[in-house]
Amino acid sequence: MSEPYSQKAAFQAAWSIDQWLNYLSEIHPANIEMGLERVAAVFQRLNVDLSNKTIITVAGTNGKGTTCAMIEQALLLQGKTVAVFSSPHLLDYRERVRIQGEMLSQAQHCLAFIEVEKARQTISLTYFEFGTLQALQLMADSQAEFLILEVGLGGRLDAVNIIDADIAVVTSIDLDHQEWLGHTREAIAIEKSGIFRTGIPVIIGEPQPPTTLLDAAASLGVIASWQAQDFHYGLTELGFNWRNTEYQFEQLVKPLIPAQNAATALQVLSVLGIPLNLTFVNQLLTQTKLAGRRQIILHEPSIMLDVAHNPHATRLLAQEISQQQYRKVIAVVGMLADKDIQQSLAPLVKCVDSWYCASLNVPRGAKAKQLVSVLSQEKLVLEFDSVAKAYLAACEIAHKEDLILAFGSFYTVAEVLTLVEGN
Structure with missing residues (x-):
């Protein structure tokens, strides 16, 4: 040597x-x-x-x-x-x-x-x-x-x-x-x-x-x-x-x-x-359970974390949510820019009532406006410069019978988990 x-x-x-x-x-x-x-x-x-x-x-x-x-x-x-x-x-x-x-x-x-x-x-x-x-x-x-x-x-x-x-x-x-x-x-x-x-x-x-x-x-x-x-x-x-x-x-x-x-x-x-x-x-x-996969971390309101980040995964996620009885579903979403954002969000449109779109501040991360642009036909679409801000805003308005769904990337789930565990 x-x-x-x-x-x-x-x-x-x-x-x-x-x-x-x-x-x-x-x-x-x-x-x-x-x-x-x-x-x-x-x-x-x-x-x-x-x-x-x-x-x-x-x-x-x-x-x-x-x-x-x-x-x-x-x-x-x-x-x-x-x-x-x-x-x-x-x-x-x-x-x-x-x-x-x-x-x-x-x-x-x-x-x-x-x-x-x-x-x-x-x-x-x-x-x-x-x-x-x-x-x-x-x-x-x-x-x-x-x-x-x-x-x-x-x-x-x-x-x-x-x-x-x-x-x-x-x-x-x-x-x-x-x-x-x-x-x-x-x-x-x-x-x-x-x-x-x-x-x-x-x-x-x-x-x-x-x-x-x-x-x-x-x-x-x-x-x-x-x-x-x-x-x-x-x-x-x-x-x-x-x-x-x-x-x-x-x-x-x-x-x-x-x-x-x-x-x-x-x-x-x-x-x-x-x-x-x-x-x-x-x-x-x-x-058998795994963090970030249909993971319920809190109740009243229910908060679910899922790393779904492609159309196949979000189709399965939409099926799961549609079988549950929630008053409203609030989606907190952050994605990577090189994913098929439009096709990945499309399966959830029918079961999501409001969208809290967040910029993912990591390499390859998509800006919130990229997510907003494919949801232009939806009634309530908000834009945030971080997942943390989007998640906290969703928590402020959520009813105890609602579901807050945080999804779109491992980074999205990790940011919410870090925020929750820090409180």
């Missing part, structure tokens, strides 16, 4: 996690750079052994986080050791890695960052690639039996895909990140199917899979389970129903997470050979 590098390593050994994150943001010119060559080369140098672990890789346009959370919760209830990597985080970077359902210390994160920095040498890594390798180092050190890996973007060229999955999951397929993944569901499905490996079990939660996904499954000879074909679910006034070729459950409690994701997770558990019974599944459905 050269003397300058030794000095740099000694300096970095004293860094806090915030210093590391600032460094990760500075060492690569782009936030996203598709391709696996660089991250795979550094992973090989890390010499991390995951051969004795069961790898579950989860891709999809929406629903990845909650599907991972339910699989994780089930394995924990079964006494298994489990590690999860997911992104992005809401309030604390350490949320991205959970071991036995808990975050690790800042010191553990910093030590893993040091290991990746030593291994990368002169190889340039993006923020996400560096973080993925750091997460894999932490998960390997944890001795967990099961690793659940959430794909960050797409699948085929995502950093997570340097690891061969034992089970692959695709939760949903719709339009998002088109500049990277393609402008059709067929093209996006090809990217998602990149996590498949020859002959492995694959669980597809998307009820209308594009032909390209069917073709990918056939060409690799995967053992596929298709939603609405190999497993089925339904929601009625009496509860949640789910069945596959082995199990049939009726009038279960309604899940706290979206029903489609709960159904997909149950099929994963069935394929894993986890025994399912009425008591266990009900326990799972009542205990």
